[in-house]
Amino acid sequence: MTKQTILVINCGSSSLKFALIDVATKEESLSGLAQRLGASDASITIKFNGEKQTFSLAASYNHQAALAALIEFLQTNSLTQSIVAIGHRVVHGGEMYHQPTLINDEVMAQLKSLSNLAPLHNPANIQGIEAALAAFADLPQVAVFDTAFHQTMPNKAFLYAVPQQLYKEHSIRKYGFHGTSHYFVSREAATMLDKDIEALSLVTVHLGNGCSLAAIEAGQSVDTSMGFTPLAGVTMGTRCGDIDPGVIFHLTTHCGYTVEQVDTMLNKESGLLGLSGISNDCRTLEDQALEQNNPQAKLALDVFSFTIAKSLAAMTVSLSKLDGIIFTGGIGENSDYVREQIVKQLAVLGVAIDPELNAQAIRGKSLNIATAPSPAVLVVPTNEEWVIANQTHQLIQG
Template structure:
């Protein structure tokens, strides 16, 4: 009988889940719980491409969503095969450089890191409590977004502010998307036939949240996100890098509080703010093709800022053996990939237009010509598989 791993990724009002076979990595069940905490909460299951929506009327919260997963597993005859639960946890601060079995001390540590991820860590804890309550006695494992970046050197993560703020408050660059970077770097080395212990990759994880990292010899040496996921690239609704004095400027001129400015920069900016259309890259690309000026400008700024970061990450990596695109936008937007590679042509990239068009919808592939001095490759990420593998390893399965 196969041993199955349940993977949970909880947001404040959502829950993404997947059940994976420990041996093959196959996904037997996936789900998305939405509007958790509201009366009309529901969860949608997907099995073999077929979807089923279940209302969570009786318990419209994370516990109800996890309970509905258990009911679905029972209906499929799989509940007895769940051997462990893996949880995505956004911030472990400096406390964890690897995944860890969850106990009371780990829960206390996740709580301690709430100021570093106030939107994410409380939601991650809700998922942990729900899993412990519903799947009693099974091991739970925390897989931290920040852990992979704990190998960054001090000169990469320290901000140019009074150092006592680091000592007293933990004010430093932490970075995120670490689980994705760990998977993609390993897969890129395999795909390109390189020894990961002798490699220099720049990886762009592009989705609604977007970041880029320099990975040398399989270890993170720099990344664009900071103490929070707001710093760095232009994103779906996040501004990315911006003059810190903007806080005072907007507060004075618009009579906003610090929290209101933070909300504006996190939820009303980025592609949405520039285009004045949408935060969805697909919509923006469609409208840009039709000639919409805001959409065209949003794509250009997104690509230009990313290209500048790619060049800077090549410095951090000590060179560049490959530029890797991943994440929803990175895997599917041939338009943005081509723009970035053209901006970075001085580094030796030359776009293969046909290969770039072909690398979509979960397909990996080299998207530069054979004459390029440096290759660029698309590698689909699989954070769920990484979480499942860590969970199996730490649970002794």
């Protein structure tokens, strides 16, 4: 049987993440990242045959040029013949898109019209799609949306308490993000617990530079922490999370900030970075707090853990019961310290973990770290690329 692979493309504002996945075996034969596109130190790193290779890129390289470098590598290693479709991560699908969608001219026009809902993300996603359409004109291309999984939220969970013409005329509402991750780990959790996903009530906790939580009842998202944009919710790497909107008015009216400066500060200079004044990297802050006894690093991690614990408790309001909590993402999968700090604050929910099991759950290891009679506390590595590949393949086969 001929091998069939899906090329998954995930474009950030200055990066392009990619993977080549065999949908039959789940084998990831190639993966990598082009980063700092447009800067003098732009580079592309490709993992293939168990080895990583990094190539420098010219400062003029954009997403299309980076994709051209990837295609050249694929062609040189005879990998293009097996590609049957391209799957693209698109951050914001608004209310138009509930499912993976085959990309055509009409869809492209609609995606561009949604860019004002995610100005930091959708334009980069569109650049990647346009580059791939030019490079692989004969292959079907599919958009898989971060927001799609959360379209099952009831209106009491997604509506804001503002005049409703803002929702009807301008689509102002909570959308939620990291949908492919929340979808994947909830299904993996059901397998680990040997239960049907429709019988479970879960809270999924995706912790990385961006962080979000979701309440999942019978396999469907019924609430989530991020909002109209990925800025809302818990404290993140450089994003502030939930904040009194009056702070923005105060900064622009009384402190001399422009709207653009506030936007930059809240998205790129806040969170762990803003609180610590050191770094947005959790590993660096843990070292500073635990090994160097740095009070600002400790404070940043305390605020981070508290906002997550508080949001996690709030998610349970949407559930009929609490069968389990799932930690995933770079921090959620690898920081036993952060997991411990969060769980310590959930005693009211009867949640408790085994310190030894918690310490073992790192570097891609899936494990239930709870102690009876606590609800399950699972560490589950996410695989958003596999979800995109699988859903792309299902759509083109259908």
